[in-house]
Amino acid sequence: MGLRPVDLARRAGVSTQLVRNYEAAGILPPAPRSDTGYRQYGPEHVSALLTYRALAPGFGAETATEIMRAVHDGDEPHAYRLVDAAHAALHEQRLATDAASEALAALAAENVDELTGPSLLVGELAHRLGIRTSALRVWEAAGLLAPAREPGTKYRRYGPEQVRDARIIHMLRQGRYYFEQIKPVLDGLRRTGSTDALRTAIAERRAAHDRQTKAMLSGTALLHQLINQGQPAGSAPTVPAP
Numbered sequence: 001m002g003l004r005p006v007d008l009a010r011r012a013g014v015s016t017q018l019v020r021n022y023e024a025a026g027i028l029p030p031a032p033r034s035d036t037g038y039r040q041y042g043p044e045h046v047s048a049l050l051t052y053r054a055l056a057p058g059f060g061a062e063t064a065t066e067i068m069r070a071v072h073d074g075d076e077p078h079a080y081r082l083v084d085a086a087h088a089a090l091h092e093q094r095l096a097t098d099a100a101s102e103a104l105a106a107l108a109a110e111n112v113d114e115l116t117g118p119s120l121l122v123g124e125l126a127h128r129l130g131i132r133t134s135a136l137r138v139w140e141a142a143g144l145l146a147p148a149r150e151p152g153t154k155y156r157r158y159g160p161e162q163v164r165d166a167r168i169i170h171m172l173r174q175g176r177y178y179f180e181q182i183k184p185v186l187d188g189l190r191r192t193g194s195t196d197a198l199r200t201a202i203a204e205r206r207a208a209h210d211r212q213t214k215a216m217l218s219g220t221a222l223l224h225q226l227i228n229q230g231q232p233a234g235s236a237p238t239v240p241a242p
Contacts, residue, residue: 002040012049026069027052051222058215059086094209100175101202119157129170142179144169
């Protein structure tokens with residue numbers, strides 16, 4: 001007797017509509033129909049559903065869906081490439097966080113009174129950072145920067161502290177920090193010169209990387225089981241000796 005959509009939904013703690021959406025998206029293999037036209041799911045659908053639900057937190061819904069489609073299409077090499085690409089992207093994020101940590105520590109330690117150089121116009125600062133002028137305006141609108149205005153022309157002018165802050169914002173944004181994470185860093189530097197918020201932000205980012213890695217491991221464990229379901233008992237992929 002096949003499983004009904006509601007039976008499958010209960011196994012994963014989701015709605016029956018979500019189960020139907022998963023099937024339509026290719027996350028689940030197609031379900032055969034009964035003589036009366038009702039979907040009939042089996043163990044393979046339970047495994048696919050649980051595998052996707054485990055993959056999504058670490059790989060994201062889009063990549064997890066691509067992986068599941070590749071598996072159902074019998075294209076295991078493509079599924080493996082997607083897994084490898086996601087791990088490589090996370091590794092690059094870790095390296096970016098490490099680089100930002102080192103650079104930000106040096107930047108944050110700079111004494112504003114010792115910073116020299118002329119104030120910069122918005123185009124000059126954008127060119128120095130290698131970003132669009134619109135990014136600086138977005139940061140200003142978010143309350144992260146507050147450039148002075150020239151009398152008469154009202155052109156934005158970024159003094160030494162604003163230039164330093166823009167460099168910090170740019171590095172943190174490259175490390176995928178959100179505005180709400182960046183603001184305490186800048187507030188602490190401006191008020192007391194403290195780098196505590198900076199260290200906290202970097203620690204939280206590294207903890208997020210660790211959580212994602214754990215989620216990836218959990219998902220790929222079920223993916224391995226799903227891929228090997230159809231293989232004879234005791235069989236394993238051949239791996240060349242080192």
